[in-house]
Amino acid sequence: MELFYRDAVGKSEIYWETLIDDLNQSNFYNAYCKSEDYYTIFKQIILSLLLEESLVLLDADFTDDELLSLTGYADYASFTQPVIRTKYEFIQSKEHLLDCIHTSSTEWKITLFTSGTTGIPKKVTHSFESISRFVKKTTPDKVWGFAYNPTHIAGLQVFFQAFLNGNTIIRLFGLPQQEILREIRNFGITHISATPTFLRLLLPKEGLYPSVMRITSGGEKFDSKTIELLKKIFPNAKITNVYASTEAGTLLAAEDDIFTIKPEIQQQIKIENGELLIHQSLMGDSELNHSEWYATGDLVDIIDTMPVKFRFLSRKNEMINTGGYKVNPTEVEDVIRYISGVSDVRIFSKPNSVLGNIICCEIVKSNPELDETGIRLYLQSKLQEFKIPRVIRFVDGLTTTRTGKIKR
């Protein structure tokens, strides 16, 4: 019996046989997927591939308001349809399942949402080709530590890398540090892909975890100190820093903080006025992106030209990167401004040693009875948790800029 997925949070272990039984017994399909349970999400992705139906992934913590503005609906029960199997009758084995997936999928599309730079989150749609472009072929004995939200691009890429190679997936996201380390040891995890924040908080004081062969990280600044400490605990791991975006997936990899553009994609990546641009042929289909070159908003410092080597400097727009999650301050301000009793608000970030940046907020109130608890309760029903400011200050007038510089 080969393990497909283990989830210490949901206390479940799913073997490939169980997965195949569940797929064979699925009689209904819904194109919208919103679940707290990672296995439900994985199963729905696989089913959508088998049926060549499109799938929309929704974060489990999207509020009804967010769902309405993103999809036009907050309830998806009416989208449930009976399953019609045209391509296969019955999945017989793991090999058969993976064969069916590899030989299909031209019509298949998956949609997810990313923090937009203009206000509300935007929709990004990927084809099988764009999502699996960077999947490397490996042997089935690899064991992946799953350390991302499965409805975000990074999580999807780890899922596809593991699933298409028939690897085992062990959930690490959402577990306490001790349990994460126990899972790594007990299940001989070989590969971990995670944000630098996740890895920083994972670092034990001591101990050796020799099973880990590879650690991939990205999404925010990966400091050399964390890399150094990781090398001590995971002596056999090759550590790679990747650059990825929801629109394009993983694009670049580096062993430190200097990225090299590989010859095979050098025609599709360019740097203009210090900003990294990506050709549309490398991108998923975004509703806001119709031009030939996509401006990433990431500003880089060119170190070498043959081949091009660069280091990331900062972001051109005001998106705040907090623990690898990108938050648009305008979106949060717009929600807070709606609260009765708020006359003005400014969201800004402050550098933080845990998350890289922390979201802070200043509010000018017109109703003296408005308090922090009331605001927090309201925001919990309107915004995903990582977007809610961690520090709220009431002020007579706005004093700070978005980069957290306090005007004294």
Next chain:
Amino acid sequence: MLDKLLIIINTVLSNRGKNPISAITENSHLRNDIGFDSLDLAELTVRIEAAYDVDIFEDGIVNTIGEILQKIEK
């Protein structure tokens, strides 16, 4: 000092809709005993920095209340 830290910790907990705790000791583990996640730890650093002018996570991860006290008292 412990009392003041407890107030800060309970502020962080209640900001996330979590239940306050009644006591902490030097051995209390921030993540395993108190139940902090990365968002909570980040907020804790900001609040401690505001109160004591020390970034407790500046040179690596702090796990217990005792380790915080050491940083503050330095």
